[in-house]
Structure formats: structure tokens, C-alpha cells
Amino acid sequence: MHNQEPDLNPPSASPTDSPREAAPHSLPVAARARDVDDEEGPAAHSASWWRMVIGHLVHDGRAMVGLVMLVLVAIVVIFAPLIAQYGPDTINAAALNEGPSWQHWCGTDNLGRDLLSRLLYGGRISVPAGLGVVAIAAGLGIPMGVAAGYGSRFLDDALMRLVDLVLAIPALLLAIGIVSILGPGLESVVIAFGIAFIPSFARVARGTTLQVRALDYVEAARAQGAGNLWTIRKHILPTVFDSLIVLASLNLGSAILATAALSFLGLGTQLPTSDWGTLLSVGYENMFESSSEMIFPGVALVVTVVGINFLGDGLASALNPRVASLRNVGRTN
Amino acid sequence: MISYMVRRILLSIPLLWGVLTIVFLGFHALPGDPAAQMLLGHGTAQDVARLRHEMGLDRPLLVQYWEFISHAAHLDFGTSLTSQQPVFTEIWDRFPSTLQLVVCAMIPAVLIGMGLGVLAAVTDRTWVGAGITTFMLILLSLPDFWLGTMLALIFGVELHWLPVAGTGDFRNVILPAATLASGITAVLMRLTRVALIDVLGMQYIRTARAKGVIQRRVLFQHALRNALIPVVTVIGLIFTGLLGGVVIIETVFAWPGVGTLAFNAVTERDFPMIQGTTFFFALLLIGGNLLVDLTYAFFDPRIQYA
Numbered sequence: 052m053h054n055q056e057p058d059l060n061p062p063s064a065s066p067t068d069s070p071r072e073a074a075p076h077s078l079p080v081a082a083r084a085r086d087v088d089d090e091e092g093p094a095a096h097s098a099s100w101w102r103m104v105i106g107h108l109v110h111d112g113r114a115m116v117g118l119v120m121l122v123l124v125a126i127v128v129i130f131a132p133l134i135a136q137y138g139p140d141t142i143n144a145a146a147l148n149e150g151p152s153w154q155h156w157c158g159t160d161n162l163g164r165d166l167l168s169r170l171l172y173g174g175r176i177s178v179p180a181g182l183g184v185v186a187i188a189a190g191l192g193i194p195m196g197v198a199a200g201y202g203s204r205f206l207d208d209a210l211m212r213l214v215d216l217v218l219a220i221p222a223l224l225l226a227i228g229i230v231s232i233l234g235p236g237l238e239s240v241v242i243a244f245g246i247a248f249i250p251s252f253a254r255v256a257r258g259t260t261l262q263v264r265a266l267d268y269v270e271a272a273r274a275q276g277a278g279n280l281w282t283i284r285k286h287i288l289p290t291v292f293d294s295l296i297v298l299a300s301l302n303l304g305s306a307i308l309a310t311a312a313l314s315f316l317g318l319g320t321q322l323p324t325s326d327w328g329t330l331l332s333v334g335y336e337n338m339f340e341s342s343s344e345m346i347f348p349g350v351a352l353v354v355t356v357v358g359i360n361f362l363g364d365g366l367a368s369a370l371n372p373r374v375a376s377l378r379n380v381g382r383t384n
Numbered sequence: 385m386i387s388y389m390v391r392r393i394l395l396s397i398p399l400l401w402g403v404l405t406i407v408f409l410g411f412h413a414l415p416g417d418p419a420a421q422m423l424l425g426h427g428t429a430q431d432v433a434r435l436r437h438e439m440g441l442d443r444p445l446l447v448q449y450w451e452f453i454s455h456a457a458h459l460d461f462g463t464s465l466t467s468q469q470p471v472f473t474e475i476w477d478r479f480p481s482t483l484q485l486v487v488c489a490m491i492p493a494v495l496i497g498m499g500l501g502v503l504a505a506v507t508d509r510t511w512v513g514a515g516i517t518t519f520m521l522i523l524l525s526l527p528d529f530w531l532g533t534m535l536a537l538i539f540g541v542e543l544h545w546l547p548v549a550g551t552g553d554f555r556n557v558i559l560p561a562a563t564l565a566s567g568i569t570a571v572l573m574r575l576t577r578v579a580l581i582d583v584l585g586m587q588y589i590r591t592a593r594a595k596g597v598i599q600r601r602v603l604f605q606h607a608l609r610n611a612l613i614p615v616v617t618v619i620g621l622i623f624t625g626l627l628g629g630v631v632i633i634e635t636v637f638a639w640p641g642v643g644t645l646a647f648n649a650v651t652e653r654d655f656p657m658i659q660g661t662t663f664f665f666a667l668l669l670i671g672g673n674l675l676v677d678l679t680y681a682f683f684d685p686r687i688q689y690a
Contacts, residue, residue: 054471212398215402216402216403216406217399219666219669220665221624221627221663223627223629224627224662227650228410228662229410296482308527311529312529315632316647327490338533338541345533349527349533349534353527357525359520359525
């Protein structure tokens with residue numbers, strides 16, 4: 052690493068730490084390498100760049116474990132109707148609160164419903180919910196961040212104060228508040244966390260935009276008469292994309308946990324439909340009758356999120372070891 | 385330095401005002417008539433009208449806004465609809481419990497998180513470092529509401545070692561504090577590790593080693609002190625997770641703190657209490673970040689705050 056300035060400038064929730072100039076954010080390796088020694092231009096990633104990233108990932112044992120876990124989860128969730136032996140809502144009064152057996156691999160709940168089938172179908176809600184949160188947050192946050200970093204000082208101030216405001220309320224409380232306005236339900240929860248997750252995307256997009264904009268080749272392009280949209284599309288977005296793909300993959304885990312948390316609290320998916328969070332809340336109530344109802348939905352959540360975090364972490368170090376410092380760290384709930 | 389501090393403190397005022405505005409608008413964005421909702425569909429049209437008048441809902445929005453802000457500036461959010469007590473009296477009553485929980489979680493989290501973070505950085509690229517990082521990523525992936533219930537199941541229901549819920553003696557705080565600590569520990573590990581690896585790659589560390597300074601001294605005197613500066617700045621990030629965690633964990637363990645107060649307020653549609661607790665948590669978050677920033681300015685002589 053040739054970068055010597057003190058790094059780890061955080062997306063902290065303070066209104067002052069957003070100097071427009073000289074934000075010591077780190078750029079992805081690819082961007083910095085381009086700046087120094089890539090003569091082919093910055094626009095698209097070359098085939099050799101992709102080979103480098105993939106080569107890095109393939110040799111990262113933990114990332115590969117994560118990938119395998121995710122592929123398994125994806126297969127199981129996508130093909131749930133083919134795998135499940137029972138309907139998720141099929142009641143069987145002859146098998147109440149049973150432990151794991153050959154007939155019911157994960158046991159049954161207090162209505163005799165097969166827990167494995169409920170888990171498989173629950174994943175079809177929990178995983179897309181997390182994806183939805185990240186899609187909303189990235190879809191709103193990235194344009195906000197790029198506009199703030201590229202636009203006028205006034206626009207930057209206005210947008211970033213808005214972000215500070217979102218950051219000033221703990222994400223979970225903000226989400227609960229939004230859900231109480233929109234009414235309980237999965238859609239409300241996804242929208243609520245989509246909004247609560249905007250700040251990290253907006254901040255990272257803005258930081259990267261500011262840095263790229265100051266680079267010589269961008270200035271050269273602008274001096275040659277490149278328009279704003281062209282510069283953003285050709286120079287800013289490809290670089291922003293590198294930082295944000297990592298951010299998105301790591302936020303996905305938090306998003307799945309966060310939406311499950313609100314379902315657990317009874318504000319998300321409404322019974323009888325069950326995602327993993329709802330299953331856990333029911334399991335919590337029946338804790339004294341059967342423990343499998345509390346164990347397996349949690350295991351499903353953890354396996355999914357561990358897979359995402361393993362792969363995301365590997366992706367982060369493949370794209371840039373130092374991007375780790377830019378992340379929205381930790382659980383958001 | 386002092387002017388920076390003053391400016392930094394003054395800057396949190398518009399932020400608090402913004403939060404109050406959001407809280408006010410949120411209340412008025414609620415679907416339907418708040419007064420009718422509070423009566424839960426009971427009561428006649430006259431009852432609703434009387435309640436609307438009592439709450440001042442029949443006045444112009446701007447007047448209500450001004451009233452709300454000027455009362456909120458004195459921490460007056462009215463009385464709770466469920467307990468009929470002033471909102472902030474109840475919050476202050478509950479706050480010591482929350483504080484106890486947070487302190488009991490923070491102390492082990494800081495010690496373990498930073499300790500393991502340092503160990504992971506020093507052993508980076510060895511199997512020890514890889515093991516610690518894997519452990520950290522798994523810890524980061526555990527949903528706190530599940531971890532809490534599992535701990536309750538294992539240590540409370542199966543082993544009967546610790547109480548599952550409520551308060552009493554110090555044994556009650558162990559499970560909720562451990563749950564709350566898990567997430568903070570993971571975040572602190574990650575931050576410390578990244579910061580220290582960063583610093584250990586610097587030229588002056590190489591110089592120190594080349595001079596023959598012993599390893600322990602390089603680590604603790606040259607590297608760690610510089611690595612902790614960026615860690616302190618991002619501690620603010622922990623607060624938001626911490627306060628969210630408080631709401632969930634207090635609810636799971638029936639811990640009588642501000643978190644359960646906030647959650648119950650939402651389920652019981654106790655609007656003044658929702659507004660009060662939201663503002664209270666924002667106050668803690670903004671105050672915590674302010675404190676971190678001021679500490680940062682104090683500790684890092686490289687930063688000039690003109």
C-alpha cells in the first residue's frame with residue numbers, strides 16, 4: 052500500500068466531519084492503480100482485472116465457504132415447493148410440537164405444521180426482503196451521494212444534512228416509527244429500513260465521487276469539454292461501483308437481520324404468513340414446549356448471514372483491503 | 385480548539401430541531417385521526433372532538449408545531465396515554481436500568497473487542513488471525529434477538545443457572561448484557577483490527593523496527609496509540625447499533641428500561657411516549673457523537689480545527 056494518509060475516516064454521525072476537500076477516504080485499489088499505472092483508461096474493468104479479483108476470491112477459503120453456503124441457501128429457497136414434503140400451512144393435529152424425526156426433519160410446531168417446510172417458505176420472504184432493503188437504500192443513496200459530491204456546494208450541504216438527520220435517529224427506532232405510520236407489514240418494514248440504510252450508501256458514494264472528481268484524468272476530461280453526465284457515467288460511477296458493491300454485500304446481511312428483527316417484534320410479516328423472524332417469535336412463545344422451533348429458524352438466519360458476510364469480506368479484500376474501513380460496520384438494529 | 389468545541393456544540397442544535405420536526409410530522413402523518421385512534425374506535429363523535437380539542441389538534445398546524453417545539457425544548461412531551469405520567473418523568477425513571485445494562489455490556493465488549501482486534505492484527509495472515517476474523521464475522525452475523533433467546537433457553541430454561549427475564553440482583557443483568565455486548569465486541573474487533581493493520585504498514589513502524597526497538601514497544605507505544613485515534617472516531621457508529629439493540633434486548637428479557645418503554649409505546653399507540661422516547665434516543669445518539677468528536681479533537685494533535 053502506498054497510501055500514507057491516516058485512513059479510516061468514518062461515516063460517523065457528526066455534522067462537521069464532512070469537509071468537501073481532502074476527505075481521506077480510500078479509493079478501491081483498481082481506481083488508484085488506474086490513476087498511477089493503468090494506461091488503458093478508467094472506464095470499464097478489463098478482463099484481466101476481473102481475473103485478478105476472481106483469482107483473489109478463489110484462493111480465499113472463507114469466501115468460498117460463504118459462497119457455497121449462499122448457493123445452498125439460494126437453491127433451497129428457490130426450489131422450496133419442490134423440496135418441501137408438506138405444505139407450510141398444513142395442520143396435522145396428530146403431530147403437535149414434535150422434535151426432529153425422519154418424517155419431520157426440524158420437528159413440528161404447536162399446530163403440527165412441518166417446521167422445515169415453514170422454514171423453506173419463510174426464506175422466500177426473508178431473503179428477498181433483505182434484497183429489497185439494499186435495493187431501496189442503494190437506489191436512493193447512490194444518486195444522492197453522487198449528486199452531493201459532484202453538484203454545487205449548496206446541494207451537497209442540503210443532501211448531507213438530510214443524511215445527518217436520518218443518522219441522528221437510531222435505525223431500528225426510525226424503522227419502527229416509519230412502520231407505525233405505514234402500518235405493520237413486510238412492505239412497510241422494507242421501505243422503512245430502505246430509508247434507514249440510505250446514509251452509508253450516500254456517504255460512501257459522496258466520498259468516492261469527491262476523490263475521483265479531483266483526479267487528474269477527470270479534470271483533463273472536463274477540460275476537454277466532457278459534460279457532467281458523461282463524466283459521471285464514464286469516470287465516477289465505475290469507481291463508485293467498486294466501493295458500493297462491497298458495501299451492498301455487507302449491508303445485505305444486516306438488512307436480512309433487521310427485517311427479521313421487526314418481524315420478530317410483530318411489526319413485519321403478519322401471521323399466518325411466516326418469515327424467519329415471525330417463526331422465531333412464535334418459537335419464543337413456545338420455548339417451554341419445544342426448543343426446535345426456536346433453534347432452526349435462527350440457524351437458517353445465521354447460515355444465510357454468515358455466508359453473506361464471509362463472501363462480502365472476501366470481496367472487500369479482493370477489491371481493496373482498505374475499503375473495510377469505509378464500511379457501515381456492524382448490525383444496524 | 386475552544387471555538388471548534390463551541391461550533392460543534394452549536395451544530396447539534398439544528399440537528400435536534402430536525403429530529404423534533406420529523407417526530408412532529410411523523411405524528412401528523414399517521415393514517416386517520418390520532419384522537420379517534422387513541423379512543424380505539426370507542427367513544428362518540430363528541431368524545432373524539434373533545435379529545436381533539438384537549439390535544440390541540442383542532443388548531444392550525446403551524447401553531448401546533450410551535451407549541452410542540454417550545455414544549456419539547458423543555459423536555460415536555462405531555463403525559464403518557466397509558467400511565468398518565470409526564471413522559472420524561474417516566475423516561476428518567478427507566479433510564480438508570482438502561483444505563484446499567486449498557487455499562488455492563490460496554491466494559492467487557494471494549495476489553496474483549498479491542499484485545500481480540502489487536503491480537504487479530506498482530507497475527508494477520510496466520511491461522512490465528514484467520515480464526516479470530518472468522519469468529520468475528522460469525523459474531524457479527526448473529527441476530528441479537530435470537531442470541532438473547534438462545535442464551536435464555538440454554539442458561540435459563542435448560543441449566544437453570546440464570547434468570548430468564550426481569551430484574552433483581554446482578555444475575556439478571558448477565559444474559560441481556562452478554563447479548564448486547566456480542567454485537568459491540570464484533571464491531572470493535574473489526575475496527576481495531578483494520579486500524580492497527582493500517583498503522584503497522586506505515587513507514588515509521590518499519591523505521592522503529594529497523595532501529596531495533598523491541599516488538600512489544602513497537603506495538604504498544606508506536607502503533608497502538610496511533611491506531612486508537614481512528615477507532616475512537618468510529619465509536620460513534622456503535623451508539624446507533626447499541627441503542628437499537630437496547631430496544632430489542634430489553635424487550636426480549638423484559639428489562640424495565642427505556643427500550644421496553646419505547647417498544648410498548650409503539651404497540652400501545654401511546655403517541656406522546658413514542659415522540660418522547662424517539663427524541664430521547666436521538667438526544668443520546670447526538671450527545672454521544674458530540675462527546676466522541678470532542679474527545680477526538682482533544683486527543684489528536686494532528687487535526688487542526690480552525
